[in-house]
Amino acid sequence: MLFLFFILFQLFYSIQCQLTCHNCPRESNIFNTIITADTIPENLKDCTLISEQMECSIHVTWTQNPDQTILILMPGGERNSISNRYNLQNTITLTNTGSQLQWTKSLDFICSTEQCNSPIILKRLLKSLKSDDSFYTLSQLLEINNQFHGSLCNFFANSSMSCETEMDQNTCKQCATQEYIESKPVEVCSNCVMDDIIENFITRQVKFFMNNRERHDMWMIECQQRDCNAIETGDLIRQKSDIQFDFDLFLNNGNNKFKDISSVCLLFSIFMKTFYL
Template sequence: MMPDYVSTDYRNFSHYMSEDRKLKAEQNMLFGYNIASATRLFEWNIGKLKYSESNSSSSLFWSIRWYLTTNMTGIKMEPDNTRSLSSKHMLDVTAMMSGIGVIQQRQHNLYYSCSTDRCNDANVFKRILESLSLNSKFNELEGLLNPENPFDGNQCFRYMNQTDESCSSTTDIDPSKCKQCLTTVKTETEIDKICATCSTDDAYEGYLSNEIHFNMTDQTRILSWSIACQSKGCNTLDTGRQIRQKSDISFDFNKFLHSNSSGEQTISSSLIKFASIIILFIIKTFY
């Protein structure tokens, strides 16, 4: 039985990786391993990617997924020469739960991309984990993903306040053809962009998620929650309030930046002390 409260404490990672837990080692690497081995595995991954002949990009994208239900973790790295956000310094953090019928999976996801020198090394990885807090209680919302049979598309909440093409194209869907209720709400500069509709595609699984996009350059945040479900009124705005109440994501920009400054100051201080010793040695030796 899973605990009622799931909290990923990213600051207590050990530095051990079990080789026999390795699933594959290619340029786009995905591993299954115990959550405690993340830091060592990241360093090992960086080393593998660094010597890849096909890694001609100056930028790197990496993603980490903690599968809370099965206590497994996956990490993937790839050159960031194909992603649209490759020129930006960004961190996306997501708490989510997905389900097929009554079988449900909870996970925490991190997606990071940058393009400056050494912005993606193991030291940055550790600083990100130390500055991040992510907690979720999505097990308390499992009922939202339980599908009703038969499903009635007329019971989906439908509303939009944006002109996004991907949303407006669904406003005239015949409810009798709906297969799943969908809602996505993105909050930027305190404005909610709402797209609540339904899908006519066959529903493979339901999901709910809370995501925050952190712009590491200007220290701004974009919040987003979404749900895909098959029950009466499961995609209302009240559902979004529940999703945000049951998950907490925060990132301490000051701590992230300060830890880097502290490291640089320590190095500078050490160099000054070393230089002073050399000067004293020269004075005593030659004068």
């Protein structure tokens, strides 16, 4: 009987969970402007459909000075865990490269339903996502300091993850703080970086999980000014950026079938891991 169930599960799994994804290559979809939901082209260039995939993905990168948008639709994506199959990640970063300030924003969407990375879905993602910042007002925190010493940094940890605070300050090259919220309270790791490649930056990242409508927040700074990695800087990063996602607008806009099939695929994946592997 168990073998019969296995055959049925295997057959249904292969039918429902082997996907067709859109493939629109990077080199054909680079635009010298900041693309929004209102200005995205109706048709992307050199797109094809690729079948027998487990996941599909969408990747968008925006940069300024000069303005540019890169759109990529492709099969595959992260496969770190089964639960990582219908997620959106939005990241905003301001970097001092030593010669200029570089602003970058990215969108990464991983999904596991039929043609879930279509241009129509991309447009709906952009309509549902609010992503604003004024990081340029914090640029003084990112100034290069050729006389840097680790004594300029704050060292503190209340993180459940590994966070080294007893460090040789003579070997520090930058101060660093990472703060994140998966569940309250905010977890903080403040220390220093010893890498020789120095690019001071501020970043804000939010991950949105479609299946349970959760969000995980992370913000980070690497810098070289006195006390630039203080906990108060994390408050400034949050105040100077706003990332929100309207789950109702995205999921309820004719998209329920995506959730249903994704749940089926998840159940079959668990079954396979439990009874077969």
